[in-house]
Amino acid sequence: MKQVSNMANTSNGSLATLLILFTISAAIHKGAAQFPVQSQNLIADNISVVEGETATISCRVKNNDDSVIQLLNPNRQTIYFKDVRPLKDARFQLVNFSDNELRVSLSNVSLSDEGRYVCQLYTDPPQEAYADITVLIPPGNPIIESREDIVSEGNETEITCTSMGSKPAATIRWMKGDKELQGKSKVETTYDRMFTVTSWLRFTVTRADDGVPVVCIVDHPAVKDFQAQKYLEVQYKPEVKIVVEFPSGPIREGENLELTCQAKGKPEPQQVNWVRVEDDVPSHAVITGSDLFIENLNKSYNGTYRCVASNSVGEAYDDYILFVRDALTTTPKPTTTTTTTTISATTSPPDIIQDAAPSTEAAAHDSQAGTEAQRSLDHAVIGGVVAVVVFAMLCLLIVLGRYFARHKGTYFTHEAKGADDAADADTAIINAEGGHNNSDEKKEYYI
Numbered sequence: 001m002k003q004v005s006n007m008a009n010t011s012n013g014s015l016a017t018l019l020i021l022f023t024i025s026a027a028i029h030k031g032a033a034q035f036p037v038q039s040q041n042l043i044a045d046n047i048s049v050v051e052g053e054t055a056t057i058s059c060r061v062k063n064n065d066d067s068v069i070q071l072l073n074p075n076r077q078t079i080y081f082k083d084v085r086p087l088k089d090a091r092f093q094l095v096n097f098s099d100n101e102l103r104v105s106l107s108n109v110s111l112s113d114e115g116r117y118v119c120q121l122y123t124d125p126p127q128e129a130y131a132d133i134t135v136l137i138p139p140g141n142p143i144i145e146s147r148e149d150i151v152s153e154g155n156e157t158e159i160t161c162t163s164m165g166s167k168p169a170a171t172i173r174w175m176k177g178d179k180e181l182q183g184k185s186k187v188e189t190t191y192d193r194m195f196t197v198t199s200w201l202r203f204t205v206t207r208a209d210d211g212v213p214v215v216c217i218v219d220h221p222a223v224k225d226f227q228a229q230k231y232l233e234v235q236y237k238p239e240v241k242i243v244v245e246f247p248s249g250p251i252r253e254g255e256n257l258e259l260t261c262q263a264k265g266k267p268e269p270q271q272v273n274w275v276r277v278e279d280d281v282p283s284h285a286v287i288t289g290s291d292l293f294i295e296n297l298n299k300s301y302n303g304t305y306r307c308v309a310s311n312s313v314g315e316a317y318d319d320y321i322l323f324v325r326d327a328l329t330t331t332p333k334p335t336t337t338t339t340t341t342t343i344s345a346t347t348s349p350p351d352i353i354q355d356a357a358p359s360t361e362a363a364a365h366d367s368q369a370g371t372e373a374q375r376s377l378d379h380a381v382i383g384g385v386v387a388v389v390v391f392a393m394l395c396l397l398i399v400l401g402r403y404f405a406r407h408k409g410t411y412f413t414h415e416a417k418g419a420d421d422a423a424d425a426d427t428a429i430i431n432a433e434g435g436h437n438n439s440d441e442k443k444e445y446y447i
Contacts, residue, residue, distance in 0.1 A: 044119045044129035049109050050136045050222045056095065057131050059102040059119030068122040069102040074115030080104055111135050111167070111193070137194065138222035139166035144214075144230050151205045152313055153236035159201045161216030161228065169195035171219040176203070177212045207236035210266060237314035238265030242307050244320070245291075253298050253327040259320055261290040263309035270311050277304040277319070299324045 041062050049055040059069050070081040079087045083097040096103040106113060114135040121127040140163070147158040161183075163170040174181040183201040190196060199216070209232045218226040245258040263269045272290045274281060282301055286293040294301060302324055308317040 042119055042121045042127045042129040044117075044131040046132045046134070048134045048136055048221065050138065051109060051111060053109060054105055054107045055109050055113075055133055056103060056105045057117055057119075057133075059129065059131075061100050061121060064099045064121075065123075066099065070120050070122070071102060071104055072118040072120060074117065076118065079117075106133075109133070109135055111137065135167070136220075136222040137165065137167040139163040139170045139197075139218055139220055139226070142172075142216050142218050142226065142228040144216045144228040146230055150233045150235060153205060153207050153234055156202060156204050157232075159214055159216075159230060160198065161201075161218075162196065162198045163218045163220075164196045165190070165194045166197070166220055166222070167194055168221075170197050172197055172199035173217040173219065174199070174201045175215040175217065176209070205232060205234050207234055207266075210234035210236070235266050235311075235313050238263045238269045238309040238311055238316050240307055240309050240316045240318040242305075242318045242320045250325055251297060251323065252325050255297050256293070256295040257297055257322070258294075259292040259305065259307075261292070261307035261309065261318070263290065263307070263316075265309070265311045265313065265316075267311050267313075269309040271309070273308045275306050275308065277306055279303055281305075297322075297324045 041064070043060045043062070045058065047055050047057065057071060059071060061067070061069060068082055071079045073079050073087070077087055079085065079089075079092050080094060080097075080102060082102075083094055085092060085094065091107045093105050093107070094103075095105050102119070114133055117131045117133060119129040119131065143162045143164075145160045151157045159174075161172055161174075163172060169187045172183065172185055174183045181201055181203065183199045185197055185199040188196045188198075201214070211231060211233075213229045213231050215227055215229040220226065241262045243260045243262060245260055247255055247257070251257060261272055261274070263272055274287050274292045276282075281287075281292075282294055284295070290307070292305065292307075302322055305320045305322060306317050307320075308315060310316075
């Protein structure tokens with residue numbers, strides 16, 4: 001009885017052991033099915049395909065030992081077993097089947113086809129490789145809008161660009177002319193797993209921005225050179241410039257003056273006015289539109305003349321300073337010789353300065369800014385006169401010096417009278433008046 005009981009216990013133990021081994025084997029097999037180990041012999045590539053186009057799935061085997069290759073969809077339904085298609089979806093077509101490759105095409109790809117496809121090799125245990133299909137959905141046409149259609153110079157504008165219905169989310173860049181600007185973007189996810197991207201661009205406009213395109217560029221792996229643009233319209237106050245029509249040189253009394261005011265702005269200047277700063281415009285001046293005409297000028301007309309132009313944005317002006325010079329006079333040519341002219345320059349320098357009037361030919365090349373040329377001419381004349389005076393003084397000093405040098409040391413004495421006729425020195429001393437007794441009364445007179 002005891003032996004039978006021992007046999008029963010042994011049998012129960014063996015059954016329990018078998019059950020445990022079976023359970024462990026099933027668990028290992030189930031785990032292997034859920035988490036397949038990638039084989040070094042089986043190769044598959046990930047695929048990105050634009051919606052509506054065709055994707056090609058390739059299962060490749062290195063050194064195949066006649067094992068069977070099959071392709072499963074993300075739901076692990078068999079698409080192809082060897083060269084047989086159990087799945088009734090005509091979009092799947094066999095492209096190539098051999099011992100080393102199973103290649104299948106999927107046409108008219110949609111977002112529902114996205115997922116992980118399994119290449120399976122029937123070995124023991126089975127080997128698997130995965131090909132992830134990513135479906136790209138290009139965005140719709142970008143929409144570009146501005147806060148205002150017309151912007152005044154110096155104000156800030158805001159432009160918005162929106163890219164809708166893409167997968168993955170697009171990236172938006174901004175260009176103004178040939179310069180890239182930085183905007184701010186926001187990404188939103190829609191209910192159908194699509195993305196909408198909105199970007200804002202803010203900047204201060206200048207008159208140089210008028211007519212310049214602002215471009216919104218959408219970057220997405222499904223499309224290239226996808227963009228929209230908007231041209232800026234900038235209004236700005238006038239630019240004013242005064243042009244002298246005539247005369248072309250320096251302005252002198254008795255001549256006429258015509259000035260033209262050139263004003264350009266956006267919108268075009270509505271009004272152009274001529275004024276005289278700190279005084280009235282001469283009564284006989286003629287103003288025709290943007291032109292100012294004054295005839296028979298005299299020095300009382302000197303001053304600053306201003307052209308003022310304005311439009312809806314603002315006003316601007318330009319100034320012209322009128323300086324009327326003396327009228328030209330004809331100076332007769334001198335009839336005296338060069339020597340006489342030099343002496344006159346020495347005796348009366350002011351007369352020479354007054355007679356040194358510029359010739360008509362020199363004045364023809366003068367301009368209002370030519371006062372410096374006249375001053376240079378005056379300085380040259382004055383310098384010449386000073387040089388002549390200095391030279392004359394030097395000559396006079398030389399003559400006086402030579403005169404005094406010639407008369408230096410000449411004097412007369414009253415001693416030794418009567419010694420002039422003596423034959424020798426001893427006789428001269430004896431014959432002198434008074435002899436030696438008068439030696440104390442000798443005097444010298446320096447002349």
